[in-house]
Amino acid sequence: MRYFYTFFLTIFSISLVTGCQNTKEKQLSSVENSDEKWWKEAIVYQIYPRSFKDSDGDGIGDLKGIISKLDYLESLGITAVWINPFYSSPNDDNGYDISDYRAIMKEFGSMEDFDILLKGLHDRKIKLVMDLVVNHSSDEHEWFKQSRSSRTNKYRNYYHWWDAERGKPNYRYSLFDINHDAWKYDSLTNSYYLHYFSRKQPDLNWENPTLRKEVYDIMKFWADKGIDGFRLDAFGFAAKDTSFPAFPKGYEKNFMAYYSMVPAIHDYLKEMNKEVFSKYNVMSVAEGAGNSFEDAHNLVDESRKELNMAYAFEGVDIAKAEGYSISHFKKVFSKWDSAFTNKGWISIFLANHDQARMVSRFGNDSAAYRDLSAKMLNTFILSMRGTPYLYNGDELAMTNAGFSKINDYRDMATLNEYQNQLNKKGNIPAFLNRLQFECRDNGRTPFQWDNSVNAGFSTGAPWIQVNKNYTSINAADQEKDSSSVLNYVKKMIQIRKSNQVLVYGIYNLIDKDNPTVYAYTREWKGMKMLVLLNFSNQTSKVNTGLNLAKAKPLIQNYSNLNGETLQPYEAVIYQLLN
Ligand code: GLC
Numbered sequence: 001m002r003y004f005y006t007f008f009l010t011i012f013s014i015s016l017v018t019g020c021q022n023t024k025e026k027q028l029s030s031v032e033n034s035d036e037k038w039w040k041e042a043i044v045y046q047i048y049p050r051s052f053k054d055s056d057g058d059g060i061g062d063l064k065g066i067i068s069k070l071d072y073l074e075s076l077g078i079t080a081v082w083i084n085p086f087y088s089s090p091n092d093d094n095g096y097d098i099s100d101y102r103a104i105m106k107e108f109g110s111m112e113d114f115d116i117l118l119k120g121l122h123d124r125k126i127k128l129v130m131d132l133v134v135n136h137s138s139d140e141h142e143w144f145k146q147s148r149s150s151r152t153n154k155y156r157n158y159y160h161w162w163d164a165e166r167g168k169p170n171y172r173y174s175l176f177d178i179n180h181d182a183w184k185y186d187s188l189t190n191s192y193y194l195h196y197f198s199r200k201q202p203d204l205n206w207e208n209p210t211l212r213k214e215v216y217d218i219m220k221f222w223a224d225k226g227i228d229g230f231r232l233d234a235f236g237f238a239a240k241d242t243s244f245p246a247f248p249k250g251y252e253k254n255f256m257a258y259y260s261m262v263p264a265i266h267d268y269l270k271e272m273n274k275e276v277f278s279k280y281n282v283m284s285v286a287e288g289a290g291n292s293f294e295d296a297h298n299l300v301d302e303s304r305k306e307l308n309m310a311y312a313f314e315g316v317d318i319a320k321a322e323g324y325s326i327s328h329f330k331k332v333f334s335k336w337d338s339a340f341t342n343k344g345w346i347s348i349f350l351a352n353h354d355q356a357r358m359v360s361r362f363g364n365d366s367a368a369y370r371d372l373s374a375k376m377l378n379t380f381i382l383s384m385r386g387t388p389y390l391y392n393g394d395e396l397a398m399t400n401a402g403f404s405k406i407n408d409y410r411d412m413a414t415l416n417e418y419q420n421q422l423n424k425k426g427n428i429p430a431f432l433n434r435l436q437f438e439c440r441d442n443g444r445t446p447f448q449w450d451n452s453v454n455a456g457f458s459t460g461a462p463w464i465q466v467n468k469n470y471t472s473i474n475a476a477d478q479e480k481d482s483s484s485v486l487n488y489v490k491k492m493i494q495i496r497k498s499n500q501v502l503v504y505g506i507y508n509l510i511d512k513d514n515p516t517v518y519a520y521t522r523e524w525k526g527m528k529m530l531v532l533l534n535f536s537n538q539t540s541k542v543n544t545g546l547n548l549a550k551a552k553p554l555i556q557n558y559s560n561l562n563g564e565t566l567q568p569y570e571a572v573i574y575q576l577l578n
Contacts, residue, residue, distance in 0.1 A: 038079075039229070039283040039308055040345055041503050043382070043493055044129065044389045045078040048353045049086055049108060050094055051446045052392060054458035061446070061457070063104065063113040067120055072475070074124040076395065077493040081121065082129040082231055084353055086114070090140050092200040093176070093412055094444075095131075096233065097138035101218040118226060127228035129283070134215050135234040136201040143214075144202055151189050157208045160194035160242065170246045172196070173255070176413040178420050196237050196259070198412060206238045206268055216275040223276060229283035232307070236260035236288050239268060256291050266298055269306035278305070285309040285347060293339045300344040309387060311347040312336050319361035321437040326535040329362075330509060330518050337385055337507045348381050349389035356442035358391065360400035369537055369569055370397050375488045375557040376533050376571035382492045383522065383531045383573060385507045393447055395489040396478055400442040401467050406432065410464045411441045450476035488557065495554055495573065501527040516540040517566060521576070528576040529554075534566035541565055551576050 053065030063086065073081065085095035088103040095105060104111055121128050137144060146155035151163070162169040162183065169192055172182035176198040183192040184199045194203045204211055219230065239262035251258050269286075277284055289296040289312035296310045315332045318324045333348075340346050351358035359365050363373030374397035381388045403409060406418050414435060421431050436442075441464060448470040449456030455470035467473075478484035496502045505522035516536035522529045530551060534540045542564050551574035558567050566572075 036504070037283075037308075037345075038127075040387060041497075041500070042080040042127065042387055043078045043496060044080045044082055044347075044387060045073065045076060046352055046389055046391045047081050047083045048392060048444055049083055050463065051444050051457070053447065053449070054460065054462075057458060057460040058107065059458050059460040059462045060107045062107065063109040063117050067113065067117050070117075070120045070124060073121075073126060075490070077490055077497065078126065078390065079497075080127040080129055080228065082229075082389070083131070085131045085133055085233075087133075090138055090200070092138070092198055096133050097136070097140075097198070097201045098133055099138040099140040100142075101137075102221055115225070122226070129229035129231055129285070130222055130227050131233055132219065132230040133233040134204060134218075135238045136195065136197055136203045139200045139202055148186055148188055148193070151191070157205055158211045158214075159202050160205050160240070161189070162192040162194075162244070164190045164192065168192070170244050172244070173252075173259070174198070176201070176416060178416045178423070180420070197234070198416070203237070203240070205242070206240075206264070207242055212268065212271065216272060219272070219276045220280075223280040223282055227282075229285070231311075232284065232286040235286045236265065236290065239264040260288075261290050261295050266304075266306060269299070270304070273305045273307075283308050285311055287311055288313060289336075289346070296339060296346075297344055300340075302343065309345050309347055310340075311349070311389075316350055316352075316355055321434060324362075326516060326518060327513070329535070330512065333384065334507075334509050334512075340386070341506075346386040347389050348384045348386040349391070350377055350381060351391040351394055351443060352389070353391070353443055354440045355391075356438050356440065357398055357400045358394045359397045360442065361437070363397075364537055364569065365397075365399040370399065371485050372557055372569040374485045376535070376569045378485070378489050379492055379531070379555065379557070379571040379573065380518070380533055382489075382496045383502055383529070385503070385505065385522070388496070390489070391443065393443075395486050396448060396473055396475055397485045398445070398448060398473060399467065399469060400436065401445045401465070403436065403439075403441070403465070404432065408465060409435065409439060409441050410444070411439065414439050414441065448474040450474050488555075492555055499527070499529070499554075500524065501529055505529065510545065511543045514540070514542055517542040519544060530574040530576055532566060532570070532572050532574075534568060534570045537568045539565060539567055546576065548574065550578075 047066060050061045052061040053069050054061050055064035055068060086105050086108045087098045088100035089095045089098050089105050104114055118128055143155050143158045146153050147159050169183050172194060174180050174182035174195055182194055182196055184195060185192050195201050196203055206212060237260050241262055247258050284307040286299060286307050289310035290299055298304060299307050300310050318328055318332060336346055350362050358377055359370055359374045363377050409415060421428060445464055445467045446455055446457035446462045451471045451474055454462055455466045455474060475486060478486035501522050501524040505524035508521045510519045510521060516534060517540050518533040518535055519542050520531050530546060532542055544564060548563050553561060554573045554575055556572040558570055561572060
C-alpha cells in the first residue's frame with residue numbers, strides 16, 4: 001500500500017483557526033514582533049472519528065462518542081484536536097469524499113452534536129482543527145451531479161472535463177483507482193473527468209474563481225461556528241496545468257514534481273489567507289511540505305501570508321518492513337529542523353490515519369519492548385522543535401492489526417490495489433505480507449478503551465475488527481497503572497507544556513554518528529535540556545560530552561539511570577544545570 005500511497009504523502013501541512021483567544025494568547029500577541037504563537041505551543045491529538053467511540057451501537061464511531069470521551073481528552077493534557085472529516089459523505093474513502101460540506105455525516109450524528117462537541121472542547125480549553133478536503137469532492141456532491149449532467153451546465157467548470165472528440169487525454173495517475181487511470185470516461189456527456197484519487201473523488205477545478213469562492217464560503221461557515229483551524233487535505237495537488245501536457249518519459253521517478261506544487265498553488269493560498277485565515281485569525285496546516293525546502297518555505301514563511309505550518313512526510317516514510325536506520329532518521333529530522341531555524345514552522349509526527357501503527361513501524365511491538373519503545377517514541381515527538389501531533393491510540397502503544405486475509409481490510413485504496421494485483425497476476429502472498437506492515441487500516445482499528453466486548457468501542461459489530469490484543473492493551477487498565485505508557489505520555493505532555501524550551505529552544509544534534517542513540521539538546525533563554533533516546537534493543541553508549549552528574553532527570557522510562565549507558569529503548573530527558 002505504501003509504495004503507491006506515499007507518492008503523494010510528501011506534499012503538505014495544516015491550518016488552524018484561532019476563534020476565541022484565551023488569556024495566554026492575548027499576552028503572547030501583545031508581545032511586539034514575538035514569534036510565539038498558540039499553535040506552536042499546541043499539542044495536537046488526532047482523532048479518527050470512525051474508530052474512536054461509537055455511542056449508538058452501529059459499529060461506527062460518532063460525534064456523541066467523542067463527546068462522551070471529552071474528559072479523557074482533557075486528562076491527556078493535549079491542547080488541540082484534529083478530527084478527520086465528519087461531513088456528509090458516501091464514505092468511499094471514509095469521509096475524504098464529501099457530498100455536502102455544510103452537513104454532518106449521518107453515521108456520525110447531527111449539527112447539534114457538533115455544536116455540543118465544539119463547546120465541550122472549548123470549555124476544556126481544547127481547540128478544534130478541521131480537515132478541509134477541497135482538492136476533490138465526492139461524485140455524489142450536488143456540484144458534480146450538476147457538472148456531469150451537461151456540457152453547458154453552470155457547474156461544468158467546477159471539475160476537470162475533457163471532451164472525448166479531442167481524443168483520449170494524456171495519461172494521469174490515480175493514486176487509488178484500479179489500474180491507476182485518473183481519467184474516467186462518462187458516456188452521459190461523452191467526456192472524461194479527472195480524479196487523482198478514486199473515481200468517486202473527482203478533482204475540483206481551482207482555476208475557476210467561482211469554485212474558489214464557494215470553498216472560502218464553506219470555510220467561513222465553519223470559522224463562524226468558532227473552529228480553530230484547518231488541515232488542508234491533499235492540497236498540493238489542487239493547482240494543475242489544465243492543458244494536461246504529456247509528461248516526459250520516466251517522470252514516475254519524480255512523480256510529485258509533475259503532480260504537485262504547480263506555482264498557482266501559492267496564488268490560491270494567498271487568496272485563501274486574505275479571504276479566510278486573516279479575517280478569522282485561524283491556524284492552517286496543509287498536508288505535506290511541498291517538494292523541497294524552498295516549497296516548504298514558500299508555503300509557511302510568515303511574510304508570505306499563506307499557511308502556518310508544514311507537515312513533512314519524509315520522516316514518517318523512512319520506516320520499511322525490513323527496518324530503517326536511526327542514522328537516516330536523525331538525518332531527516334535534523335534536516336527538517338534546520339529548514340525552519342529562523343522562519344516557518346513544522347509539525348512533528350510519526351503516525352496518522354494514513355500510516356500503520358507507530359510502535360510497530362518505528363519501535364518494537366514485542367511484549368518485552370512495546371511499552372518501552374512507545375514511551376521512547378512519544379518522548380521524541382514531544383521534545384522536538386515543531387508542533388507535536390499524537391495519533392489516537394499511540395498513547396496506549398496500540399499495535400498493527402495483524403490481519404492476514406484481504407477480507408479483514410476495509411480501505412478502498414488497498415482493496416483496489418489487491419484487485420489490480422490479481423488482474424496483473426502479482427505476488428499475492430507478498431502483497432498481503434506487505435499490508436501487515438504498512439497498510440493504513442493498521443492504524444484504523446477501534447480505539448481500545450477497556451477489556452469488555454469490542455474493547456469498549458461499540459456494543460455492535462465494529463466496521464473493522466478490533467485488535468485482538470485489547471485485553472492487554474487498553475486505556476482503562478493503563479489509567480490505573482502508574483507505570484503505563486498512557487501515564488508516561490500524560491507526564492511528558494505536562495513537561496512540554498511547562499517548559500517552553502521544548503517548544504522554542506534551538507535543537508542541536510549531539511554524538512551524531514552514534515548508530516543506535518538519538519541525542520540532542522534544546523536551548524532557550526538560558527534553559528538547556530538534553531534528550532537521550534536509545535532506538536535499539538541493545539544496551540548502547542552515548543557520548544554527550546556533558547557532565548550528567550550536574551543534570552536533573554525530568555522524565556525517564558526506566559527506574560534506574562546509568563549515565564551515558566542506555567538500556568534498550570531507554571528514553572530520558574535531563575535538565576542541564578550550570
Ligand atoms: C489525504 C488523506 C487520506 C485520503 C486522501 C484523499 O491524504 O489523509 O486519508 O485518502 O487525502 O482525500
